[in-house]
Amino acid sequence: MPVSELNLQVNISVGGVPFKQDKHLMFIFWGIILPVIGSFGLIGNMLNIIVLFRREMKSTTVYFLRTLVLTDTGIIVGCILGLSSISITQLHPDNPAMNYYTHVIYPHMYTPINFIVMALQFTNVWVTVAVTIERYIAICHPFSADFVRNKRNTFILIGCICVIAIAYNIPRCFATKVTECDNRTECVTSCVGNRSECRSGAMPNVTECDNITDCITPCDDNKRYCLSLVTTDLGRTEGYEQYYSVYAYMVVIYIVPLVILIILNILLIIELMRMRKRRSATFPSPNENSETNMSIVLILIVVVFILCQTPGLVAQFWFLDQDMLTKWLCVSNTLFALNSSVNFLIYTTVGRKFRKVLFTIFRLHAKRKRNRGARNGATELATLTKMPAYAPEDEPDETRQLNA
Known part of the structure; x- marks a missing residue:
């Protein structure tokens, strides 16, 4: 994720220091590559959900x-809504519709999307840790596995992970607020729209959102309602800006x-x-083969x-120069979405069991489709065979002449 937050604003900063953005590079990674990866990921995750929630797929793992598949799906949707759209x-x-989205709709979307995606990321990370520990116990300490690995303890x-994820990310909901832009009447250009420079400071990573079109139509004095995200008193504190958003996030989510x-992966291997x-x-017994494959x-x-x-x-470290940090954030955010999109390929x-269940579902679907077609064909044939023949008095005149 970008630096200390899911930084979805126009200008982003690292520890309060803004970095140089490259809109075209962001568009290539977040506007093209990320949605393509996310689209395939959503399709794969839908198939994962269909298979993993089958009755025969029951185990603590x-x-x-x-x-994981539910959090992965939410993360992909959040990245597309937050990063790709902006x-x-x-x-x-200068496009009125896109300008309206950027400066009216998006400020309202930022805080809930940021909270949801960050909570999903927390859950995803620690569920991955939990299932790795579960696999480690099952393989390396099998005699203790039955006591630890049961449905009740797993749930x-x-x-607990979900509750902690929500509680940990609640401060993000109170670190920003939506307000009207300042200096909205300051005209910079004409015949494109009255523009103003809007000061904002979202999360506290936003410095300035520029080139805000305030008029609805070119060369018109009508003003457009302009909103921006500003940092609240909580968001400006050192405890939130540095220790919570940077250091705690780095330790809890990454290190x-x-x-x-x-x-654990080395020990498992x-x-x-x-x-x-x-x-x-x-x-080896079938159960041992299944445990090994899982x-x-x-x-x-x-x-x-x-x-x-x-x-x-x-990307959490500040030794990168501005140009490199921009490129690094583009890549890291795209990889973040990729991580939530590739599990279907692994499964x-x-x-083996996942593949077997998936093929069984496809075969059953194809069989039902064939049976439905056969039933429809049989019904049509039965209808044709039951149709009454012409009565002698109902025969057409031409037929009567031929019979005569």
Whole structure:
């Protein structure tokens, strides 16, 4: 995610220092690449939901994976609404519709989208950690697994993560507010629209939103209602701006989860290699094969997670110059959406049970479609065979002449 927040504003800053934005680069990554990735991701996640919520897909690991697919779907939608939409509108600031979206609709959208996406990210990260711990216990400590891995404990853990995610991100709801732009009557250009420079300071990462068109039609004195996000007293405090938005976010979302995932992933891989050597001399049971396959799926999910999240961690540091930071944020946000979009490929490529259930669903759907077509054809045939023949008195004149 961008720096300390889901920075969806026109101008973004790092620790209060604005960086140089490249609207065309943002449009390429957030306006083109991200929506394409997100669209495929939404289709894949819909198929994930259909399969993972089937009755035969029941295990503690699957309960975690269900939570992941729901949070992944929400993250993709939030990124498209927050990043893609604003990157597209920024390329055409003189377009009345896009200008209205940027400076009237979007300020109202920013805070709820920011809160929801950040809460979903928190949940997604720590559910990934939880399912990795669950797999570690199942593979490395199988005798303790039955006590720890049960439906009740899994639901309690998922519920606690969701509650903590909401509580942790509540301050974001009170760090910004929507207000009218200042100096709206200051005309800078003519025949394009009366413009003003609007001071704002969202989250506290926004410095100035420029080129705001205030008139509804060119060369018209009618003013457009212009809104901007401003930082509240809470958002301007050092505790929020530095310790909560930067340091706590860096530790809670990146450093601690990534360290745990890397360590557990290494231990899982080592144990799976040992199990493979032992099984070469014996015949593994179907349950052992299933547990191993599920662990391999999870390892791949975690590897992709680490690769996609690490650039976001680098973006938290301020040693990057302005141009590099802009490029880095474009890439890290796109990878953030990619991480929520690729699990379907992992499931279908490696997950044997997932693939089996998915193919079964497709076969049943195709079979029902064929049966429906066969029933419709049989009904039409029965209707034709039951149609009454012409009575002698109802025969057409031409037929009577031929019979005569």
